[in-house]
Amino acid sequence: MSDHERQNRWAAIRGVAGRDLLEFVRDRRTLFVTLLMPMAMYPILALASTIGLRTALADLDARKAPLPVELVLSGVDADRISERIMAIVDSGSSFPIDWPASVAIRVESAVASKRLIDSTGADAWIHLPPGAITTLDGLKTLPVDVRLADARRNESRLRRHILAIVKALADDARLRRVTTAGLPRSVLEPIKVQFADEVVKPTDLTLDGVLPTAVGAVLVLLALLTATGGFYPAIDAIAGEKERGTIETLLITPASTRDIVTGKFLGVFTVTLMSLAANAISVSLTIAVLLRLLPKGLDLGISTSLAAECAGVAILAFMGLAAVAAAACLAVTSAAHSTKEAQNTLTPVILLTSGLASASLVPGVGGPLVALVPFAGQVWVTREALVRESSLPIGFLLMLSLASSIAVTWILLRAAAVALADEEVLFRGPDSASGLTTRPAPRDLPTPMQGFGVAMVAFAMLWYVNGLATADPIVALPIQQMVLLGPLALITLWQRVNQWQTFRLVWPSGPGRGSLTLCAAALAGVGLFVTGAAVLLAARGSELSPAAREMAERLVSLLVARPWWVGWLLISILPAVCEELFFRGWVLAAFAGKRPSRSRAVTAVLLQAAAFAAFHLIPERMPQTFVLGVVLGWMTLKTGSLLPAIVAHAAHNAVPLVFLGLASSEWLPDLGGKGLPPWVVASAVAAAVAGLAIVQTTGTGAVFRTAGK
């Protein structure tokens, strides 16, 4: 590319960004949502929560406040016991905890006492057995019956008050017994604690435990509002242009679709950053105001340097979040024809982002892998800067998050450029997209929206099934795979998508080369598993998350207790067939389309691999499954057939079965948790490289070639 062309490209990108920004700042709706709403929202939320908190505290105080208690005593020694209690009250000495506000005592006969308590003329009736005083002053235990008034029977505060009065009476009796026995009072107080230093401003108030949760909640809100900041600008930038008929005027200029999308991204990103800044300023001011309202002497547990560091991490991480949000909004609206369609599609995406951000607050969720997840990662890293639960340096985690943000933004912008140039999206009528209830015309491949929709439905169902289904793998594993294939089969038939062209179950490559391709795929699958396992062992040792450990234990029990072919069927063959049909069949075909450009093919492979990794639900498996997904996606595009991916996947999953078989026959040496021997790792890497090299050579490069019916 010459300097002149580069300058022209940059001028076009700046031109698009500048024009969009000019339009945004002249749009009152955008200004309101991005700037004014955040400035007003936090004070309103803070005010509402402060009022709520104060009301709750006042209610709590009222509940804790001591009540006056009216007792009625009956029994022979009731008068003398009453005198002792009143003497305690009058002494004004330190009362036990839960002492009532005041004590009033009446002495009545048992019959009169019962009548009084039945009519709620007293709060509690204590009936003393004969010889109560003698027992109290002697060495035995005095049994006492207490009955609360019916209307106050469920008041725990009253019960505590009665127990406090009885405790005071018991303390008095203990003292009398000690005196009678001629023992010193110190018998009752073997230890007396005295602190050497005096606390000038004693306070129990600290936000140490509350702060991470409060900060997490604020960060999730900040993430949601930042993403919302890109909502209207993105809709206006693409769907709005389509609706106004101005998008054509961009597409007929010498600027490429990618440059147009980049320019629009810069515009939306700028507005999203403005929204982020408005949110951050507003939330900071609100927190400052709230801190002034808190009691003096409150310990926040944060030093100034830590606060400054947290702010720095937050700014950088949330800039990444703003970029991803802007790109996601653009990618979604690029596939919509009208603003209404864009709003309908974008709303669930915004909700999804808040779900991801909230997921980072779940106890136990964290680590470098979470830092890579869009929206969850940025929130987690920012919160981590404050709470420091991870042993990894915060700078490293921030770099991971930023790298992930850049990569995800790049992929989303590629997807946006593909959708923007799609003739069907560009020129079909606003409401011509067929719903699920109307059968559309037969088509060769699923649309990107169908790919995305089916993946979302299957993911949700898989999650439900994993949570609700039986733990027995022999039932759970087939159900999981059926959850993938069930919706897929229905939508394929109902939406009249060509199964042959979508799933491409054809012999790979030319005559005589198919067998070699399949063998190479199997070799690559084995090599990838062992290499992945070696990397995992090196990174984590034998330490596994509870979920991963539970799954491994379940699988081992399945393999040990059943015939060998059950394990092979459920772990190797069934997932290989079902998951390949789903991910490398449906999802990849939907995202790549027919004969995709190189950039679209790369984007499609990365997206389906990300979905494949997410479907495995266990974080430490995700990197390995992502890499496997990328390789299998590439293999499918390279050979124009799904069979190599199925064979490679089956071989990949079969490796642990082989290892287990060798272990039971004592062929496998004890690794002692030290990781795999170097020669095994080297062989695995060589096998993977050799297998992929052969597929690269034998693959025809015919992407999604038409399969014979």
Add this chain to the structure above:
Amino acid sequence: MIEVDQLVKQFRAADGSLVEAVDGVSFSVAPSEIVGLLGANGAGKTTTMRLLATLLSPTAGTARIAGHDIVTDPLGVRRHLGYLSATTGVPDRLTPREVLEFAGRLHGLDRAAIADRTATLLHTLGLESCESRPCGRLSSGQRQRVSLGRALVHNPPALVLDEPTNALDVVGARDLLNLLDTLRDAGRTILVSTHRLHEIERRCDRFVVIHAGRVVAQGTQREMAAEPGSLERAFFAAVEGSGGA
């Protein structure tokens, strides 16, 4: 010069069958010539023009605009083509001046050229009085003139105008067609489509009648519109002769 050579565009219809919206269309437009592309709704005019503007990719065949192939050199085509469609809008919140300046920037013009072309077009199109008013507050005719200005900002040798007078009243349509006369006299190659046959029968040098995606008649103004109203008769004769209408 616009040269259309056996252009084919297939779409998939709602029932799944393939529909040839454009089916082997061939014609040409020379410099200093206005050619009217005539046809009923759904005849394939807009699809043909979108193919020429590189908004759609042809299923088969090709076309060249000022020597640039729409399949192999779409960027070259875009640099030498001004395109205006019936559905083309203008950004409501930008002024005519801003619209033209922005279009110039996207076409790679430098600052001086942008300033020069913007001033010329605002004057030529009679938009000076409203150059600083947001386009959302302009009349239909003024908006259409802004659209035309945007198509002309890079001074393209060829113009493809799809029903440019659709939203205009009689006066607005006359002014726009007068402008096309001026552009033709300045050496531009102009392809224009419209339903309003009477408007263009005295303006076009030649006509191409398209029906069901095929060219069913071609001829010069003398051959098809020698006297007032004869273009309409020629049009119906061509369409009915092809088995349509």
